[in-house]
Amino acid sequence: MLVATWNVNSLNARMPRVEQWLAEVGPDIVCLQETKLANDAVPVEVFADLGYEVAHHGEGQWNGVAILSRLGIDDVVDGFADGIEPDTDARLVSATCGPVRVNSVYVPNGREVGHEHYHYKLAWLKRLRAHLEATADPAANVIVAGDWNIAPDDRDVWDRAAFEGLTHVTPEERSALADVVDWGLVDTFRERYPESGLFSYYDYQAGRFHKRQGMRIDYILSTLPLAERCRLDLVDRNARKGSKPSDHAPVLARYAVD
């Protein structure tokens, strides 16, 4: 079972790249973020022709998340299932895809430390933990994948000094992420590759990709039953190259699961 997550930075703008990539790579499940589409604007027939069913939770213009699956899509939940008020943004969609419960997440950016949006980010991660507690079992096959907008530790940024005072690296954000992970998730990519320099996101500006100056903020977390069966973790750097790429590369994980 091949699983991917990819912040496409507008599915409309990225559709040619996404179609080509799906045809070439053939993942079974794909979590998408920043589709920037309303639900009725999703090209479901194009995905169907490629063999995928789609669960999309969008608002148009900003945010928007989706799950593509070749293994079926059931029990779709838009946003948080924590019994509180709906989220203001479309940042989470969950579905059961064959043997696994999948959550596609687009964690708020935070903008600036102390900003209202930064507090929204921290609160959002608390709600994600509550959502997992309400909808999933850490002893089952669960994936939580997406754009986390947090570098889990200093290996996950190209230059720690360059991020001093900025979001994505603060102890508060890392602690909020750790609280989600502590529900029962494993960062298999980090377990497999302890070194720095393996990034999933590169700013479009200043030739960051060419200079390998990026961040690892996209990752596929899985519960232990899946993590134990994980046989491959990688970033598809090729998808960050060439004409009209997203600023994020797809991240993939393969599991020995039927």
Added chain:
DNA sequence: ATGGTCGCCGAGCGA
């Protein structure tokens, strides 16, 4: 080469 980003929409903001 003294600049060097996209995508939203059609100005300036968000990432």
